[in-house]
Amino acid sequence: MAKKSRKKENSITRPTLVALKGIQAYIKSVAGLASTVLEIIDTASTNRKDIDEFVERIWNTITTLKTVADRYSRAGNGDVSDVQGVCDDFQQCLEEILSEMREIQKGSADKSRIMQYLMITDVRDKIDSFVQRAGNLQRDFDIYRDSRRNTCHCVVDSS
8 A cells, every 4th residue: 555655646646746847948048048138227227226126136037036936845746737837937127128128229229228128118018027927836835735734644544
């Protein structure tokens, strides 16, 4: 009987580990993209308040995603598709922002145009949506974890 439950445990653990390693790779990729985006912003920005707020939102998103991925890893929860989906979408968003900033750099010597682009409501809203989605993932995982802790395993005596 112990071998059977061990096999079942391995059948859940192995795919989870593979998925989590993939998420860690996504997070590294997202962090690398964010670093490139922030380097360009840093050279273009004259308003430290704007850049600090933008950096903070990106940083919070990445650290929250990493925290959630680490929690999934420790809990052994098999379904990490939500985390992977947010990482995919955030990576795509950062790639779009980076592409647009590079186009601005090519077409204009005016560095303030990059900051103007980043302060557009659409760009800010995109980043804010990922802050929200990462926060939701963390909250949902906390609810899941707490509900599993509070599950009572009762033994009914049938005699």
